[in-house]
Structures are given as structure tokens and as C-alpha cells.
């Protein structure tokens with residue numbers, strides 16, 4: 001973290017992140033135009049204002065910093081992955097499928113955030129699955145953890161610069177569609193971006209065209225071919241009656257929804273609700289990755305008022321259902337990877 005010396009109003013410009021790439025300090029100095037020959041800047045902000053500005057810029061990941069993280073992972077694993085997998089709550093075992101895994105703890109990856117939620121181990125696993133090089137996140141970043149959306153989905157850009165062409169995003173979600181049962185799988189074919197409705201996007205801020213266009217289209221974000229393949233796989237697995245195709249919506253969390261909110265979401269055509277995935281999908285589509293995503297329905301969302309405690313969503317239930325259903329989720333993922341392998 002860049003220091004602030006309130007005594008003589010001078011801020012050092014060689015903090016952690018600047019040290020990693022040199023990018024931020026250069027940018028900051030250029031903007032301030034108060035450079036001194038010793039590479040320190042005279043700062044006229046109060047200490048609190050300065051800290052706020054630094055925190056804002058520390059949440060920005062310029063292309064060069066993402067490239068640096070990607071280089072670290074490719075060099076450290078000796079692998080260029082084709083498929084990136086994000087494991088949802090309690091679904092970390094998807095990464096256990098990977099053969100000859102090279103495991104990177106998030107805390108050891110330069111400039112990587114850390115996981116703070118139970119059921120998200122905080123490890124990146126690189127290796128081979130069904131003959132395809134893959135990279136899996138055992139633990140994603142959520143908005144409610146305090147990370148801005150761009151930081152939550154920054155690993156998707158890291159995947160892209162590692163060579164990933166397909167994103168598989170999984171999540172635990174509450175079922176709003178009355179036909180859904182606990183333990184069902186919903187293949188996502190679209191989403192309602194509630195955080196986006198509120199003016200929040202992972203693509204907010206200056207656009208770097210090396211990732212993608214300023215105004216990306218999101219129709220057909222969820223790859224139809226992969227959805228159809230997953231439906232065929234569910235038939236082959238004999239679980240087609242518990243597999244649906246539906247619409248997911250992401251709310252900010254960490255609270256679960258009120259009855260009124262769930263009713264409103266249902267009226268909007270939402271089938272399952274969660275606290276993730278949408279910003280990852282937006283980031284992936286922005287940089288032209290093919291996306292496949294599914295929700296494991298870990299709880300049924302009540303849309304009638306009730307005093308019954310067991311009708312309230314809770315994270316223990318979410319984790320328990322995910323644990324019970326991880327085998328089917330793992331099989332779905334590995335079979336789909338095998339299908340992609342055939343087409344490579």
C-alpha cells in the first residue's frame with residue numbers, strides 16, 4: 001500500500017501494486033503532475049482522501065497486471081488451459097477431477113484477492129481433464145465480500161490471457177420456479193442482471209479494447225451448442241427430469257431475498273437466484289469467451305409468508321445440498337469437457 005506521510009504531505013509512489021508492474025505509479029504521477037525527482041509526489045489531499053483514492057485505484061486491474069498474473073500461472077504450471085472452471089459454493093470438488101494438478105493458493109498469486117467465504121477454498125488448480133488443459137477456481141469472489149465487481153471477475157480476464165476459450169461457471173442458487181426441486185440442476189440460458197439495473201457493472205470505468213469493445217452485446221451469451229450437449233449428457237446420465245434450462249439472476253447479497261423480492265423476480269421471469277456468476281459471464285463475453293453455466297438448486301425460495309424457520313434459506317443447507325449433489329455436477333462437467341475435447 002502506498003504510504004501517506006501526513007507530517008510533510010508527501011506520498012510515496014512505490015507501493016505494493018506499483019512495485020508489481022510500475023503501471024499505477026506512472027499513471028498516478030502523470031495525472032498529478034507534481035512529480036519530484038525522487039519519484040515521490042506532493043499530495044494536497046487529506047490522509048483520508050488519499051487513502052480513498054488509493055483504495056479505488058488498487059481495485060483496478062490494468063491489462064499489464066492481468067498479463068503478469070497470467071504469465072505467473074502459465075510459467076508456474078507449464079500449461080496453457082483451454083477451459084476455465086469456476087466452482088460454486090460447495091462445488092470445489094469439480095477441481096478435484098483435474099489430473100496432474102498444479103495448485104496455486106490465491107494468497108501466493110501476485111495481486112490476487114483472497115476468498116473469505118466458507119465453501120470457497122481459495123485455490124487455483126491447473127491441469128488436465130478428459131484430455132483438455134483446464135484451470136479451475138476453487139473459490140470465487142463475491143460482491144458482498146467487499147470486492148468491486150471488476151475485481152470479482154478479474155480472474156476471468158486472467159484465464160483469457162492464459163489461453164482459455166471456454167468458461168464454465170457454476171453456482172449454488174435458490175429455486176424460484178415452483179417446478180424446481182432441491183438438488184436439481186438449471187442450465188443457464190440467460191440472466192437478469194439486478195446489479196446492472198442498479199448501475200453497477202464489472203466493465204465500469206475506462207475500456208481497454210485489448211479485452212473487448214466498449215459496448216458489448218449480451219444476447220446469446222450462453223452458448224446454445226453447449227446447453228444442447230449438456231441436455232444430451234443429462235439424458236445419458238438418466239437425470240434429465242431434474243435438469244432444467246432457465247434464467248438466473250444475481251443479487252448483491254449477502255442477505256437472502258425477501259418474499260416480496262422473490263415474487264418480483266418471478267414476475268420478471270427469473271427461475272433461480274444467487275449472488276454470483278453474472279459479472280463473470282459479462283466479463284467472459286466481453287473478451288469473446290464461450291460460456292456455459294449452471295446452477296445447482298440448493299434451496300427452494302418461498303414465495304408465501306410463513307413463520308416456519310425451515311423455509312428460510314441458510315448457507316449450511318446450501319453447502320449440504322452441494323455436497324450431496326457434487327457427484328452429478330462433476331460428471332456433467334467432465335462429460336461436457338470430453339465433448340469439447342472431441343471438437344478440438
Ligand SMILES: O=P(O)(O)O[C@@H]1C[C@H](O)[C@@H](CO)O1
Nearest residue numbers: 088089171172275276315318
Ligand atoms: O458462489 P456461489 O454463487 O455458488 O454461492 C452462493 C451465493 C452465496 O455466496 C452463497 C449463499 O449461500 O452461495
Ligand SMILES: Nc1nc2[nH]cnc2c(=O)[nH]1
Nearest residue numbers: 172173174273274275313
Ligand atoms: N441470493 C441467493 N443466493 C443463494 N445461493 C444459494 N441459495 C440462494 C438463495 O436462495 N438466494
